[in-house]
Amino acid sequence: MRSRPFGRTGRDVGEIGFGAWAIGAAWGRVDDGESVAALHAALDAGLDFIDTADVYGDGHSERLIARVLKERGGERPFVATKAGRRLPVQTVEGYSANNLEAWIERSLRNLGTDRLDLVQLHCPPTEAYYHPEVFERMERLTGQGKLRHYGVSVERVEEALKAIEYPGVASVQIVYNLFRQRPAELFFRQAERRGVAVIVRVPLASGLLTGKFGPDTRFEADDHRRFNRHGEAFDVGETFAGVPYETGLAAVEKLRPLVPEGATMAQLALRWILMDEAVSVVIPGARTPAQALGNLAAADLPALPAATLEAIARIYEQDIRPHVHQRW
Template sequence: MQQRKLGRTGAAVSDIGFGAWAIGGSWGDVSVEDAKGALHAALDNGVTFIDTADVYGDGRSERIIADVLAERGGARPFVATKAGRRLSPHVAEGYTKANLTAFVERSLRNLRVDCLDLVQLHCPPTPVFYQPDVFGAMDDLVAAGKIRHYGVSVEKVEEGLKAIEYPNVATVQIIYNMFRQRPATLFFAEAARRDVGVIVRVPLASGLLTGKMSASTTFAADDHRAFNREGESFDKGETFAGVPYDLALEAVERIRALVPGGATMAQFALRWILMEHSVSTVIPGARNAAQAIANSQASALDAVSPAAMEQLRALYRERIAPHVHHLW
């Protein structure tokens, strides 16, 4: 497993991390046994970065992580969580110091630590990025010893660019994959210039880039891929990267021809993301140990060829960008 610097946190983390949304909820039923098995397998295979949130399973994800790390003992991985989405309604006015402190203290209890490695504002409404007091509240939580670093998780490139103007924003989590390439046009260069760590989420476009889905694939009722395709519950860009499902399936077939021998499409998609040197870590989810092991192996794949890179850029420009590029 290769290591990369996580921006100004100074931490060295595995370039393939572990996204813990799936073991919390909204991805169909994942048993506690499978969730723990997936996390153990990831850590056994060199993963040193875990990303979770207080709303994943209403804290279930954080608590499972705490259980697994207690079982393992020894050196701890870097654990990032998020705060803000517990607000109901989820509005900018709710991002107060009192609320953020309460969310952080709940995560401290769930993860059973005295100080959180990284807390990310969890895709807050756009006005939050223009409220210095919110970032001042995060500075206060650092000063109080409750968190070591803070960052943001964003829906839009513009939000990321605004966030990194705040001097103590250490990381930005953003969607980037073969179907969502806009961050590479400006954001990554700006993040690198300011020494901001970049955490890539939704790397497999909610499973589309595994190449295992078809027009007949069905999803459980509690799986966001069944209930959020048009943004019914949260931003639709989080589900299938916002790409119309049928169009995405057509594009996947064109990508399949580029996958090198000895690699799965999912591994190829992860390695493509790591071609961007400004990316600190990418956080695919895993519902079981086998998926976690396969994800971790992407780190060791050969670089994607220049010819394949150009074909993938062209596919995005011609077929995908008209549907997503202007939205996020």
């Protein structure tokens, strides 16, 4: 798998990583044995970037990762975590020095390390990006050696553009996929210019872009694809990329003929993301070894031809753009 520079950190990472939300919570039933096996399979195959958060299963995802890394020993992959969503209500005041330090100390324990590779502010309120003191606190924690780098995970392009004005922000994590194309218009170019790493999340639109769902697909009660379908629990853009479910299903059928021979729709979706050099790493989730290895195989696909890219652009413009483009 090809490696890409992780912004200006001086570190390179494989272009496909492991998104560890699904092994924590909010995606229906999870089997820890399968989760552990998925992580091992991915790492055995050369994966070297894992993304998690302190709220994924209330720390369960972090602890599973620590368990796997302890079992393996040797050189650790780059592990990114997040802090901030433990707040009962999202406010700028909640990102206090005391809270940030407490969250980071908890992640240090959960991940079994004395220094975190990357801590991302976890989708803080838009107003927080206009408060330099929040970023100054992260600078101080970096200076104290608790973390090597810090960044942000954002909901909106506006937030991403504001975040990279702060010179200490090493990375921005953002939703980008076949159904959420706006980040490539301006933000990606600005991130490249400033040397900021870009982590792409929700690359498969919560599974819509696997092509495996239909009108009759049923999701478990503890799966956000059921309980957050309309943004009841958190930003609706995190669920099916904010695209109405039936609209997404119809667009998937139009995309299906574009899948390269011998590949899957999920691999097409991941390879499309990797066509943009501004992307440092894309983090699809996986709950089984087969899913993890299938994701990694997308890196082996050849570049998508111009005709495929043009067809994808038309489908987005006609069917998806009106629902999502200006919202995020």
